[in-house]
Amino acid sequence: MAPVPAENHITRTIDLCLRLGDLLMSNGAGAADVTVTMDSVARQYGLRHAAVDVTFTSLSMSYQEAEGSVAYTQMRQVQLREIDYEDLTRVDHLVSAVLAGEVDVAEARRAVLRLQSSGHQRPRWAVTLGWGVMSAGVAVMLGGDLWVVASALVTAVAIDRAQQLMSRRRLPAFYQQVAGGAIAMVFTVLVAAAGVGADPSLVVAANIIMLLSGIGFMGALQDALTGFYVTACARLLEALLSTAGIIVGVSGGLAAATLVGVDLGELAPGAATGIRALAALGIGAAVAAAGFGYASHARLRALPPIGLVAGLAVLVSAVVVQLGLGRLWSVGLAAVFVGLVGFGVARRVHVPPLVVVVSAVVPMLPGLSIYRGLSLLGEGVDGSAPEGILALVTAASIALALAAGVILGEYVAQPLAREARRLEQRLSGPRLVGPLRQRTGRSRRRSSTRPSSTRRPSTPRSSPRAPSPRRGS
Incomplete structure (x- = not known):
């Protein structure tokens, strides 16, 4: 069972989600995209079943750990600003890194705060x-x-x-x-x-x-x-x-x-x-x-x-x-x-x-x-x-x-x-040289754990097959 998030972790995560939603909404993203992004980031940091409400001018998010416990709710006004697709791209990359488990809450919040406080890169x-x-x-x-x-x-x-x-x-x-x-x-x-x-x-x-x-x-x-x-x-x-x-x-x-x-x-x-x-x-x-x-x-x-x-x-x-x-x-x-x-x-x-x-x-x-x-x-x-x-x-x-x-x-x-x-995962061709299919770590482990009765017998050393000639011989 996953540990219950601490109060500080919950408030920081909700604040991060609201700031991400603000940046996305103000740069032209749809309400459905904003909602899914905020919910995905909250789930990544342990806040499952958080309630997200998105409107054109405000965002709100609520989370309750268990029935009868304290409910945490935060709201944020959407800051209408000039569209900046550079900021939108950076937010998208940051969300991908969060969902991949590459950054923690503190580092993600610092990145978002830098985005919000910095101006446009282009003059x-x-x-x-x-x-x-x-x-x-x-x-x-x-x-x-x-x-x-x-x-x-x-x-x-x-x-x-x-x-x-x-x-x-x-x-x-x-x-x-x-x-x-x-x-x-x-x-x-x-x-x-x-x-x-x-x-x-x-x-x-x-x-x-x-x-x-x-x-x-x-x-x-x-x-x-x-x-x-x-x-x-x-x-x-x-x-x-x-x-x-x-x-x-x-x-x-x-x-x-x-x-x-x-x-x-x-x-x-x-x-x-x-x-x-x-x-x-x-x-x-x-x-x-x-x-x-x-x-x-x-x-x-x-x-x-x-x-x-x-x-x-x-x-x-x-x-x-x-x-x-x-x-x-x-x-x-x-x-x-x-x-x-x-x-x-x-x-x-x-x-x-x-x-x-x-x-x-x-x-x-x-x-x-x-x-x-x-x-x-x-x-x-x-x-x-x-x-x-x-x-x-x-x-x-x-x-x-x-x-x-x-x-x-x-x-x-x-x-x-x-x-x-x-389909790309199933097919590896067209290949004109090299192995037809790449052996991954999973396939090697699967072959090593296969029962010996189902493995293909290896060729004994005393095989009558002639050895391949060396170069230059």
Whole structure:
């Protein structure tokens, strides 16, 4: 029978679990993942059957050693902070080490405290540049020329710096998104007024995708599918408020452009055709996904695989559109592809799958549909309002299809990975030299303990078989 944990050990373990859950939740992990992680760590340190309660803003954990004994309960508020995939990766590695029995409670708590007290490893100017590269990649993906790419990069840098200043003054995210949409429209109007030949609608569409990239549609849907409805509703409300902020800012900019007599035009993209268009689509998506990963503090070795997965996913979506299955089916199947491939890629580069899949679906966010819907609603022409509403509904459907497709791909990929590991343990080939099957310590012990009557008789020394000749004889 295992020894009963001491009071100090129980409180330290609960505190460790809550701090791990805080780091995971604030960096975009689903409520189900947070709950399983906290319960697994508690079990590893001897706290079996602990009660874990996870919501969007608070975490609580209770443990009672036996019936009638004192119950230990602790709560912790989730600190909403900037997403840092480097911290998420370190927490994931720390949890793996804990479950492997490599660290004790004290050492794990020290590691978590270092993570919480230390800032981001990447400088802030580099993060701002990453957002600019991301928007430039989206502009390339949309088929923009050099002026469009440069304008999108400069606009993204201005949006990030403005939102950073507003965040320091603790303004809500809604107003930050309003400011971001308005700044995007101001730069777009300047590009249109300059008459440099660039399509201004591509600039605002690229920056809308940048503003959408930080919204947690995927986490909200994952929580809803796994039964955490309170957390799902909170995340969905936050996502809707952030999206509404973008709509307010962009629609206000469109109205201001109409007042000053600047025609921004309507963006109605078609399916990419031809080798050059498909190449620009794939390269732009790869750059945008890698830029988002860099701006979110993902590790450098994970950026090339993220870009590759995103580029292939966008090409899959383009091929499905050309087959005539529609926009929703194209992004849904591409998202399933991201979920399937992203799980294996994440294992190869030693990062959580969340880092790969979220970054890879960013280029497919519905920035085009949002801008087109707002521009149609702002025209005020008969018949344009229903089309604008339809475009906004399409944008919401695309976001839902992306989140659902990625989660479905993860559901399929994880059992396949388990079966592949089992098959790999059974098969050792193809081998062209050496033993067909490696003898482990367990197999040697099993053969040594086998009864002598069942062992194969060894060849006696007086065997008539001729000895093998020596080299050089």
